[in-house]
Amino acid sequence: xxxxxxxxxxxxxxxxxxxxxxxxxxxxxxxxxxxxxxxxxxxxxxxxxxxxxxxxxxxxxxxxxxxxxxxxxxxxxxxxxxxxxxxxxxxxxxxxxxxxxxxxxxxxxxxxxxxxxxxxxxxxxxxxxxxxxxxxxxxxxxxxxxxxxxxxxxxxxxxxxxxxxxxxxxxxxxxxxxxxxxxxxxxxxxxxxxxxxxxxxxxxxxxxxxxxxxxxxxxxxxxxxxxxxxxxxxxxxxxxxxxxxxxxxxxxxxxxxxxxxxxxxxxxxxxxxxxxxxxxxxxxxxxxxxxxxxxxxxxxxxxxxxxxxxxxxxxxxxxxxxxxxxxxxxxxxxxxxxxxxxx
Amino acid sequence: xxxxxxxxxxxxxxxxxxxxxxxxxxxxxxxxxxxxxxxxxxxxxxxxxxxxxxxxxxxxxxxxxxxxxxxxxxxxxxxxxxxxxxxxxxxxxxxxxxxxxxxxxxxxxxxxxxxxxxxxxxxxxxxxxxxxxxxxxxxxxxxxxxxxxxxxxxxxxxxxxxxxxxxxxxxxxxxxxxxxxxxxxxxxxxxxxxxxxxxxxxxxxxxxxxxxxxxxxxxxxxxxxxxxxxxxxxxxxxxxxxxxxxxxxxxxxxxxxxxxxxxxxxxxxxxxxxxxxxxxxxxxxxxxxxxxxxxxxxxxxxxxxxxxxxxxxxxxxxxxxxxxxxxxxxxxxxxxxxxxxxx
Numbered sequence: 001x002x003x004x005x006x007x008x009x010x011x012x013x014x015x016x017x018x019x020x021x022x023x024x025x026x027x028x029x030x031x032x033x034x035x036x037x038x039x040x041x042x043x044x045x046x047x048x049x050x051x052x053x054x055x056x057x058x059x060x061x062x063x064x065x066x067x068x069x070x071x072x073x074x075x076x077x078x079x080x081x082x083x084x085x086x087x088x089x090x091x092x093x094x095x096x097x098x099x100x101x102x103x104x105x106x107x108x109x110x111x112x113x114x115x116x117x118x119x120x121x122x123x124x125x126x127x128x129x130x131x132x133x134x135x136x137x138x139x140x141x142x143x144x145x146x147x148x149x150x151x152x153x154x155x156x157x158x159x160x161x162x163x164x165x166x167x168x169x170x171x172x173x174x175x176x177x178x179x180x181x182x183x184x185x186x187x188x189x190x191x192x193x194x195x196x197x198x199x200x201x202x203x204x205x206x207x208x209x210x211x212x213x214x215x216x217x218x219x220x221x222x223x224x225x226x227x228x229x230x231x232x233x234x235x236x237x238x239x240x241x242x243x244x245x246x247x248x249x250x251x252x253x254x255x256x257x258x259x260x261x262x263x264x265x266x267x268x269x270x271x272x273x274x275x276x277x278x279x280x281x282x283x284x285x286x287x288x289x290x291x292x293x294x295x296x297x298x299x300x301x302x303x304x305x306x307x308x309x310x311x312x313x314x315x316x317x318x319x320x321x322x323x324x325x326x327x328x329x330x331x332x333x334x335x336x337x338x339x340x341x342x343x
Numbered sequence: 344x345x346x347x348x349x350x351x352x353x354x355x356x357x358x359x360x361x362x363x364x365x366x367x368x369x370x371x372x373x374x375x376x377x378x379x380x381x382x383x384x385x386x387x388x389x390x391x392x393x394x395x396x397x398x399x400x401x402x403x404x405x406x407x408x409x410x411x412x413x414x415x416x417x418x419x420x421x422x423x424x425x426x427x428x429x430x431x432x433x434x435x436x437x438x439x440x441x442x443x444x445x446x447x448x449x450x451x452x453x454x455x456x457x458x459x460x461x462x463x464x465x466x467x468x469x470x471x472x473x474x475x476x477x478x479x480x481x482x483x484x485x486x487x488x489x490x491x492x493x494x495x496x497x498x499x500x501x502x503x504x505x506x507x508x509x510x511x512x513x514x515x516x517x518x519x520x521x522x523x524x525x526x527x528x529x530x531x532x533x534x535x536x537x538x539x540x541x542x543x544x545x546x547x548x549x550x551x552x553x554x555x556x557x558x559x560x561x562x563x564x565x566x567x568x569x570x571x572x573x574x575x576x577x578x579x580x581x582x583x584x585x586x587x588x589x590x591x592x593x594x595x596x597x598x599x600x601x602x603x604x605x606x607x608x609x610x611x612x613x614x615x616x617x618x619x620x621x622x623x624x625x626x627x628x629x630x631x632x633x634x635x636x637x638x639x640x641x642x643x644x645x646x647x648x649x650x651x652x653x654x655x656x657x658x659x660x661x662x663x664x665x666x667x668x669x670x671x672x673x674x675x676x677x678x679x680x681x682x683x684x685x686x
Binding site: 132 | 473475487522581582
């Protein structure tokens, strides 16, 4: 199985990308990597080029660039070239920590949608932080690929999430919920009421009803589906609040004298465990589900551990054939390639 | 100035309501109160009936009831009677900790909209928790009165928020931001892009651009306007995350042995300050702005301190004449009653 890696994307690229790739390569003998980027910057960082091939690109898409325009014009950028390799069957999956919009656009316009999927959904694996919860993560989509959604998109997200939870996370008969502004059946605007009815009518989905944004991390469902707009607002608010509380705590400890500093030292194991629980980087990256191959975006601030975790996630997607199973469901007549064609 | 109080609404009613009213009465010699509710439950709780009048009602609207139906059918409920008193000029403002939907419906259908306002916006006063921030709270609307919004609603919210921030919070030339899914001008769906353009074109608004939901409590603006759907999702996610982190901390301390408990004791002043900062009850209740009188909903879980704080907020609204100034702006030809007519 070969992964096309954008070596130039992310705040810590190419260093963190190369380190993460080497760590994953050492861990998984069945993986090969093509690194797309500037050899003068990337090659000096590679310790051991076993199963790692450098592919030279001459352009870079920066974080602030308008995505669709960038994809059209920068044909020799690491993002476009890596996506094209997947499209052409030269690689099985695409990984980048770069410009999210550009990755989504490359996934959509170059790798391409599964037949029967109208819009892919950006899928985040989020932590369940409730003390004593049985599972420790859940599937959340569309976390922001689409600012505007139709009812059918959310129904498709439910299936995409179901296949992912079953195959990649190993959850049997996963519970699916709809992100809404109230728990009861009759809550929400016209759009969300209609989606509720559609999800509830489908016998092959284990639909358990609405979940509110305040309960996001409570583990009430294995999959939470939402329009991209609401899911993005709720996710950013969740991340922002967590960050804010941590910074307020830090500030209080910093200005709380010796007593507070001593208290912090004693509570350090507790803070550390919370930090680990909330740290989404160990859960892998965000997958653009609904495409013909795994296209995965890891956080722009990803370190080598996050890159390695994301590669591990991609490997599970490839080994379980989750994409092929999704294709078969939405388009039963499609001839499905085996995922290991480049192995 | 007379406040019509729903004595039966909220988890801690009537006890917390009566206690809060008595505390406010002792503090503010210029306030009178009409308590609407069941005298057999309320009267025994009143220590001193100075400037407090009991008005008997025979029905109650419970927390789970369908709001509009409840308002139509329960004519002798404390919510309907108190709202009607404001409509008929027998009181200057309406306060309740009860069923939010019923309070909104009573405000809209009984108290009535200001001419020129298409939809009132539920306005929350939220804390700015960023360490070192100059101001400690900001105005946030519509925090959930309307699941569906039009562009003009948000422009009206900007003015409603501006008057509130200027008059009640004493902020000169308040900075107004739009809640959106990105910071830059071109971010958002069609709706939010259009609102951005409209707000930006208005010379009498100090519009500073977009704010993302992850930055809600960072103090980037004095007023954040939003459609009710997005604002509600972001606010609930913020509250839910704060609650979750606190419960994870508590759990970690509980199971962290003597070391963690000692650490907690030493850090207690820091936790206490954070708790106070995040505790929205001291900022007053949520105001349904755009109505002809102050209609204020305090949290269902309000204690007597929250009730007292909300009364203090209502008093400031009445004394500053913020509603009258709003009326004059939207409908310059209206004859505006003085706020102290019942004083």
